[in-house]
Amino acid sequence: MQAFKGRGDTHSKEELDTSNLINPEDASKRFRNAEKRTVRPRIVYSYPESPTGSTSALDATGDATKPLPLSQRLRTLQLELASLEQELADPTNPLIQKEREELNVDPGELIRGLVDVRGRLNKILKEKEGRARLVDTILHDGPEKEEKELKPPGVSVSDDVKEASPKPQDHSLLDVDRRVEELEKLLGSSNAGLDESSPLPPPLLPMITKLNNQLALLTQPRHIDSISRRLKILLSDLERASAAQQHRKQGSQGAAPVMSAYAQEQLLNTVNRIAPSLPQIPHILARLRTLSSLHSAAGEFQDTLNDLEQEQRKVRASLVELQTAVDTVEKSLEENRKVVKGNVTGLDARVEGLLKRVEGIQNEERMYQSQASA
Numbered sequence: 001m002q003a004f005k006g007r008g009d010t011h012s013k014e015e016l017d018t019s020n021l022i023n024p025e026d027a028s029k030r031f032r033n034a035e036k037r038t039v040r041p042r043i044v045y046s047y048p049e050s051p052t053g054s055t056s057a058l059d060a061t062g063d064a065t066k067p068l069p070l071s072q073r074l075r076t077l078q079l080e081l082a083s084l085e086q087e088l089a090d091p092t093n094p095l096i097q098k099e100r101e102e103l104n105v106d107p108g109e110l111i112r113g114l115v116d117v118r119g120r121l122n123k124i125l126k127e128k129e130g131r132a133r134l135v136d137t138i139l140h141d142g143p144e145k146e147e148k149e150l151k152p153p154g155v156s157v158s159d160d161v162k163e164a165s166p167k168p169q170d171h172s173l174l175d176v177d178r179r180v181e182e183l184e185k186l187l188g189s190s191n192a193g194l195d196e197s198s199p200l201p202p203p204l205l206p207m208i209t210k211l212n213n214q215l216a217l218l219t220q221p222r223h224i225d226s227i228s229r230r231l232k233i234l235l236s237d238l239e240r241a242s243a244a245q246q247h248r249k250q251g252s253q254g255a256a257p258v259m260s261a262y263a264q265e266q267l268l269n270t271v272n273r274i275a276p277s278l279p280q281i282p283h284i285l286a287r288l289r290t291l292s293s294l295h296s297a298a299g300e301f302q303d304t305l306n307d308l309e310q311e312q313r314k315v316r317a318s319l320v321e322l323q324t325a326v327d328t329v330e331k332s333l334e335e336n337r338k339v340v341k342g343n344v345t346g347l348d349a350r351v352e353g354l355l356k357r358v359e360g361i362q363n364e365e366r367m368y369q370s371q372a373s374a
Contacts, residue, residue, distance in 0.1 A: 078121065084114055180204070218283050227277060227284050237270040 068076075087093055088111055099105040183204060217223045244263040277284075 081117060218287055234270060234274055241267050
């Protein structure tokens with residue numbers, strides 16, 4: 001059927017073929033989903049720009065075979081990790097919903113992998129921070145520069161990683177050396193020089209064992225008692241030696257050599273007896289001073305206990321007096337209760353008798369009135 005008669009003619013309803021047209025309601029139902037799809041905005045993701053500029057591997061000459069340096073690859077990986085964190089942090093991200101519906105991917109697994117990668121990156125960064133970084137720079141800066149200058153450009157990155165693998169062992173050795181140095185400073189054995197004339201410092205294990213034995217002796221009361229007895233004997237010997245010396249000065253010249261020899265022999269015996277305990281005497285004196293302060297504090301505590309006992313006796317006596325007073329009051333109250341009970345009973349009897357007499361009088365009056373009326 002011809003739809004138009006001519007170029008300048010107007011249209012009419014009779015010229016249109018409406019036999020194959022769709023019902024407007026069916027058309028609206030069919031194209032409703034298409035309208036909904038056009039309403040949803042299209043999300044286009046763009047990577048954040050690098051703060052250090054472009055990370056392209058192409059140089060000015062356009063050479064694409066040159067590998068990226070490790071620092072640039074690490075920076076690129078950090079930027080990619082930051083963008084992934086931003087995407088996974090948004091629960092309304094349509095990409096996550098799409099992967100969950102189509103590929104059946106769990107967002108928890110994605111977050112777990114992201115945390116694993118973040119932990120590994122932090123571990124790499126922490127190994128090169130602080131004092132370990134300074135020591136590593138001092139020890140390995142020069143040799144690494146020389147190796148990099150002498151290394152041909154065709155060497156892969158895996159060789160560098162293999163050569164850098166013993167660094168954690170160096171860090172552990174440095175840590176052990178530092179701890180041994182601190183222990184030597186505490187024990188006082190780090191004063192030895194590095195020249196050949198000065199002797200080597202004593203080993204640490206015998207010194208620690210000796211200190212441990214001395215502490216064990218100081219912490220046992222029986223050893224302290226034995227040392228105090230030795231000190232008393234030493235004081236008595238010294239007093240006798242001083243008395244002998246004064247007697248020698250006052251005595252004759254003939255007897256002086258004999259007395260001096262005797263005093264020297266006694267003093268020598270005393271020194272021989274004291275010599276094994278000489279390193280422990282300062283610790284023993286400090287311990288005795290501590291014990292004296294403890295004894296004085298114990299005396300003060302004993303006085304305080306005596307005062308408390310006296311106050312307790314006074315309180316107990318006052319409590320006994322109060323108890324006797326309370327017993328007396330209870331007895332008097334019981335007696336008063338009995339007296340009051342007897343009085344109330346007698347009063348009740350008298351009231352009942354009075355009521356009976358009143359009733360009798362009332363009956364007599366009634367009888368008298370009845371007789372008078374009759």
